[in-house]
Amino acid sequence: MAFTHLHRFYLPTYFPKPQTLSTKLSLLPTPSLSKLLNRSHFSSLLAAEPLPVAESTIAAEPFDSRIEIPRDRLFVPPETDVACDSSDLCARVLKGSNIVLSKYVRDAKVDEAEFVKSSVRTEDCPSDGLPEFALVGRSNVGKSSLLNSLVRRKKLALTSKKPGKTQCINHFRVNDSWYLVDLPGYGYAAAPQDLRTDWNKFTKDYFLNRSTLVSVFLLIDASIPTKKIDLDYASWLGENQIPMTLVFTKCDKRKKKKNGGKRPDENVSNFLELIRGFFETAPPWIMTSSVTNQGRDEILLHMAQLRNYWLKH
């Protein structure tokens, strides 16, 4: 079954006990994404448009500093040849992420998207066998906003300044061939205790039993310091062998140093350092903003290669 293969190939190996390791991080450039989104196969792009590591590309980022990624912390999809030199490999890393492009990156463009249904139990979710990606994270982290950004629709999924807007498992079908799934947020302190327990019950059941789930996208707010509850969820997903991508949201927000706040890239580095101890191999991660659409095309490419690999195996 495809899911089993995913576990074998896409999962970072999980360390049960956290360790503390220091790491130096920096951003890497990518090929032209608008072209890539329409290309049918990555190998032709690699031949046509290798991109050297260029300061100018790095400087075009919406924040000042870079995140340098050691080679062993890159996410290399299965069946991907990395026996090339460093600059070729750099050219295949998606901007603002540690994700290497593979030969499975095709059909990434979103042509249409529609709401299909809301479910409260895993058994009630669509049963057509199409692959799906679930967006999960703390209440208000920006799950519904990211979904809207990915499909270029302002109000397909409902958003709110008030936490707790999304309450069910909401399926949105994209291009009639795969699903984006919007889930309720966790950690909403104002919610009654029994509702919080219910969240755990029904979403965890969904993660553990949904056979068409290609990967969970765990959203982390990059505009604030690391929260323990997010580390706990990353750890829980790893422990339970559930394929996961970390999506850092709100990277457009800047915190003033004089108020003791950190920039989004500093918060991202810190989070990655903390979870580094959980995983032997790095999970994929990516920086995004639903305001500037940073990371939108990159996520679509990542989803496309995960999906195409899943469909083939």
Ligand SMILES: Nc1nc2c(ncn2[C@@H]2O[C@H](COP(=O)(O)OP(=O)(O)OP(=O)(O)O)[C@@H](O)[C@H]2O)c(=O)[nH]1
């Ligand atoms: N600056 C900024 N604000 C964002 C971003 N993404 C979401 N927001 C804001 O954050 C708030 C919450 O966004 P939602 O998309 O509703 O969050 P959610 O995770 O779906 O929340 P729940 O459904 O309550 O769990 C809204 O006011 C959004 O406008 C972002 O990338 N940058």
Ligand SMILES: [Mg+2]
């Ligand atoms: Mg929501």
